[in-house]
Amino acid sequence: MSDASICQAKEKLSKLPKINIGFYPTPFHKLDHLSELLGINLYLKREDLSGFSPFGGNKIRKLEYIIADAIQKGFTKAITFGAIQSNHAMQTAAACRKYNLEPILYLHDEYDNATKQKFNGNFWLDSVLGAEIHTYPSKQEAEQNAIRRIEEESIYYIPSGGASIIGTAGFFDAFFEIQNQAFENNVKIDYIYHASGSGGTLAGLLAGKTVGQSPIEIISIAVGEKDDTYEETVTEKANQFLQLIDLPIRSSAQDIHFNREFYLPGYGLPNMGASNAIKLLAQKEGILLDPVYTGKAFQALLKHVEEGRIPQNSTVVFLHTGGSLALFSGTDVIGPWLP
Numbered sequence: 427m428s429d430a431s432i433c434q435a436k437e438k439l440s441k442l443p444k445i446n447i448g449f450y451p452t453p454f455h456k457l458d459h460l461s462e463l464l465g466i467n468l469y470l471k472r473e474d475l476s477g478f479s480p481f482g483g484n485k486i487r488k489l490e491y492i493i494a495d496a497i498q499k500g501f502t503k504a505i506t507f508g509a510i511q512s513n514h515a516m517q518t519a520a521a522c523r524k525y526n527l528e529p530i531l532y533l534h535d536e537y538d539n540a541t542k543q544k545f546n547g548n549f550w551l552d553s554v555l556g557a558e559i560h561t562y563p564s565k566q567e568a569e570q571n572a573i574r575r576i577e578e579e580s581i582y583y584i585p586s587g588g589a590s591i592i593g594t595a596g597f598f599d600a601f602f603e604i605q606n607q608a609f610e611n612n613v614k615i616d617y618i619y620h621a622s623g624s625g626g627t628l629a630g631l632l633a634g635k636t637v638g639q640s641p642i643e644i645i646s647i648a649v650g651e652k653d654d655t656y657e658e659t660v661t662e663k664a665n666q667f668l669q670l671i672d673l674p675i676r677s678s679a680q681d682i683h684f685n686r687e688f689y690l691p692g693y694g695l696p697n698m699g700a701s702n703a704i705k706l707l708a709q710k711e712g713i714l715l716d717p718v719y720t721g722k723a724f725q726a727l728l729k730h731v732e733e734g735r736i737p738q739n740s741t742v743v744f745l746h747t748g749g750s751l752a753l754f755s756g757t758d759v760i761g762p763w764l765p
């Protein structure tokens with residue numbers, strides 16, 4: 427690891443405009459019971475405790491850079507899109523409110539009829555936050571209408587999941603935060619496990635790993651169907667970010683370990699393995715995951731320990747990316763296996 431290049435990266439990062447809405451660093455702690463049970467050293471990185479509401483999560487770090495960029499460019503409105511229960515959409519609405527931007531959300535719901543959406547979870551909070559909300563029965567329609575809207579009006583555009591080039595700064599920074607906490611705890615990390623959707627989190631972690639020349643293996647678990655261009659797209663985003671902050675180094679798609687085995691039957695739809703993973707963490711440690719993202723990623727971690735893909739005595743960090751509101755979004759999100 428080259429300390430000089432990390433210092434240089436941090437200095438470049440500090441030149442990007444940024445607002446402070448989360449409470450960082452987020453906690454990093456060991457899970458004693460599960461470590462013993464699994465024969466590994468298992469740590470949690472608590473992005474779920476990022477703030478600034480009790481329903482924080484990984485979108486806050488990205489929004490600190492994204493919203494700052496919108497303000498600096500003089501916008502008064504921001505638009506984003508996502509699934510009907512999108513954590514990102516709700517967090518974006520909250521961040522916009524704090525900085526006097528009008529939040530506009532284009533949401534889609536494939537599994538339901540747009541006229542009978544469940545008024546709960548994030549979707550309900552979007553209304554409490556007073557966001558302008560438009561709903562569509564498909565992702566394509568939501569996207570097309572959002573794009574038409576920004577052609578008509580001057581609105582800052584935030585891609586799904588906050589996975590913009592600027593947003594990549596969030597988990598680039600987080601990668602070094604995790605490294606520091608590991609160092610303070612006298613821990614040498616072998617693996618980081620996390621749920622991957624839009625890829626913004628992974629792009630940031632990947633850029634951080636590249637700059638830090640870190641041997642940590644980042645294992646990313648798909649939470650929905652992704653075609654085989656995903657790895658290249660994420661790498662490209664990492665590299666566009668490294669270019670943006672003027673660093674000469676580039677990431678390689680070979681450093682991505684993207685696993686498509688655990689998301690079925692589909693994005694936002696529960697499965698038994700994830701439900702069991704949620705129960706295990708709840709009943710051994712008293713910590714709650716969510717069925718859409720973290721439950722599916724934690725299921726993968728458990729399976730990989732069982733299969734020996736993670737050798738015994740390894741040190742593993744699980745990134746708890748948030749999503750707790752999904753636990754209160756109705757039976758079709760939670761599934762029949764909980765409790």
Ligand SMILES: *Cc1c(COP(=O)(O)O)cnc(C)c1O
Pocket residue numbers: 483484485513514587589621622623624625626627628716719720747748749750
């Ligand atoms: C958005 C989200 C993710 C995935 O992060 P990406 O940066 O979109 O890949 C993981 N967990 C939770 C709880 C999320 O809301």
